[in-house]
Amino acid sequence: MYKILFFLFLVFMHLQSNAESLKLRSPLSDTVKLREVMVVSNIPLDDKDILNFYRTNQFSTLDNINARLGGLSLIKRGAYALEPQMNGFSGGQLNVTIDGMKMFGACTDKMDPVTSYIEPTNLKMIKLKSGTNGSENGCNIGGSMDMTLQEPTLNTKQSNFASIAFGYESVSQSRNILFSTGLGNKKWAWMADGVYRKTENYRAGNEQIIPFTQFEKTNVHSALKFSPDKINSFKADILYDMANNVGYPALPMDVSLAKASLFALEFQRKAKIQLKAKLYFNQIIHVMDDSKRDSLYLLKVKPVGKSDSVYMRMDMPGKSSTLGAYFQMRIPWNENNHLTIKVDNYSNYSIAEMTMHMRYAGFAPEPPMYMQTWPAMLRNVAGIYVENSTYLSPKLVLTANARMDYNVDNLQSEYGQQQFSIFNYTLEKVQGKLIKSINFVAQYDFTNDLTLTTTLGHSERMPTIGERLGFYLFNAYDGYDYIGNPYMKTEKSNFVKMDFQFTNPVIKINISPSISFLNDYIMGITDFNIQAMNFYANGIRVYTNVPSAKLFSTDLQLLYTPVQNISAFWLSKFTYGEINHTEVMPLIPPLKNIIAIQYQKDELQVQAECETALAQNRINSNYGESKTPAFTVFNIKGAYGFTLSKVSMNFSAGITNLFNKAYYEHLDWGRIYRPGRSLELYLKMSY
């Protein structure tokens, strides 16, 4: 239910900020704002107007928020750690950063997207850019998602605060505690926020309890800011996130530990020329666990001299550490031109191992079998980004940006080198590559109400470590073992996007179609010459550059306010993908709509929301897809705020999946039913 509220505000703010941009025509105005409004979906979670509103919805997960964002869909493998997909792009095709800081999951099976280590309560803002234009923090083709962390505020009314909130969801007996606190004076400010969540297996709409959907997590973030004067400031951030006992019903194993820690130091100077410098380190440790699964497998073919049933356990730890820094300058070099220059460098070290322990019923254990599914690799990327905005006339703004990244992959593991000799590769220890991105954006105001923004871009991206050096990675979706290609070419995209925005006090509409023409698209192609490793795998797929692919995507966002207390919202997302002009691109969601109506009077809010998706019949069965039926789900929620002797209280209650519908979405792996009807209660006290 809070989802709706949130969504409403996202749309609202989005359109609102667009409206504002119309007023910000003066070339002397803040470049940041102008630039962002032009090409970014900006979601200011802590805007003063929605502060209270947002806080009442703090206990929604980041996944819930992402599900409501234009262009975003979620790939679901369990109740936790959903993987964002933007306009059909996911994984290594997206730039997911935290304040521009790079961070990479440590799971070979994509169980830990970076978003799973961040909680909404840690965040101030999420910035989305689509297509090739999302390359501010690294060359990429699918878009970017930059999450800005909450920061302490100096010497304002909001500097000193404390709040605690409790939430409960009946469907999974989910218990949530959130806290947030801050202190500040003229020069120093400090804040901390955190979450503890514990959920049990949830119940689906058909009353069935879905096993392995439990999880437990703790998240703490703290920041300290020092500002010697009005212009300069220093900030330090620490973020720690730990999830335990996370179930993944769609995968053959769970996660016993997923742990992230992040440290960052920042310097900012807000003069006419704005400077920002950042130094950071983060580390992710990911330990998979199949000890709770039924580890007895019955074999189709009985091995000679063994039994036909085998107990199998796999130890699969992964680790990813990133050390990086960037320096950024924004220069208004004349009245009509604003320039941004950013230089950055990061090094990521990743390794993932697998040791299999097998024991045939009635036999002594087999010797342990070890391999490096991601052989230890150090990837260093040094980049430079330049962007210039020119205000040609009061109606027309042109922006051009370009980025170059020099990528060096240094294979640290001799073991990995040896592993790949199997496929007749003589692996170079060090591989360097220069990759580029360039984009042009034109924003034109036809009238005060109507704005058209056009983006043209070209970009490429490096293959991920899994796509380059992955070694027998089991994909539970299509049932194949995946192998990397050490000499994979970069994936390239030519991108066109149109943004139509119509804004007046009663109705606000945003339609944003985009198309990406992809070359050397990276996907797994079946290799019949190589045998699968897992006895439950269907075969082997080798990551390969296929000549061409296409992704078309469009969003419709509409906000209608016929009378003062009532608003209606409508969001539609549609994506269409094909490979080599003939084949259906797998894992593309069908048309999805979210429609919500909100009534607000004083401290009372009531909302109703309807979520629908069409059936997805356009599928690629070679890649494990099957058709997904359409569904409609209703949610309702109410919230009421009051003050009790200086403590402001906010109480909300809602019912999600009102009619207890048993359904799943097309991107849900394993076709596992989503939660059924759930009562949600939430109480927040703040001082």
Next chain:
Amino acid sequence: MKTNILNITIALLISVMFFSCKDDVETTKVNSLEGLIKLEEGYAIGAAAKVEVWGKKNFFMGYNNLTVVLLDSINPTDTLKDAHIYFQPLMTMPQTTGMPMKHACPVENPNEMAMNGVFPGAVAFVMPSMGGAWNLGIYVHNHKNDKSATVNFEVTVDNPPTTVMSVFTSQSPDSAKLVLSLLQPQAPKVGMNDIEFTIHRKASMMEWPADSTYTIEITPEMPSMGHGSPNNVNPVHVGNGHYKGKVNFTMTGEWKINVAVKKDGTTVSKNVYFNITF
């Protein structure tokens, strides 16, 4: 992260040091007996030579790399570098009735001229000592004094924990008895490994010549998981009954290498395999 960068730096420094020392290593005399143990020693009295037999471990059923060291029996600090050496292994198997059965096994005699002061050769023992008694005779023709003699060692041939030799009767019309030995990999690793076999044919009880007329096909398999490995290269004859190819292991664990020995395209072996666990 920092430690990794540090590690690379250290590795680079070490490799630089290593390469700069390499010349010195090559000028000093290679110790041909490094990693070997002395298995036997005795005197070939008539040839005035002390005979030492060195190997990696005690004699076993399979292809044994044996290094012979010849010393002047009068002046034992003087190594002999020019001699003919013949291995003359002999197995005596007592029979329940009649005369004991005697047979030899395949050998590879060392070259006349010593290599780095020693005489490397090989003996492929075709059975362990359990069924009878092995005698390893070493005939020495000392070119220094042009005298010859034989020294005899009563040796124990172990049955190795993992089989590295298969002695079988060919499924061909001539019913030849073949000795297939696995020489490599000796230190198996994940990735591509050299694999080497020898094939010897029993011509008579005493003659076991190398045979180059067969072809070998290998199929590695991980029996516990039921999968194999890709891109293996079947061994081809490289001379003197030796066949060399490549075998790939995708992970550690227990591997089984199925071997098909073929003559003129027809498989003549039956269910021959070797286990390799690492």
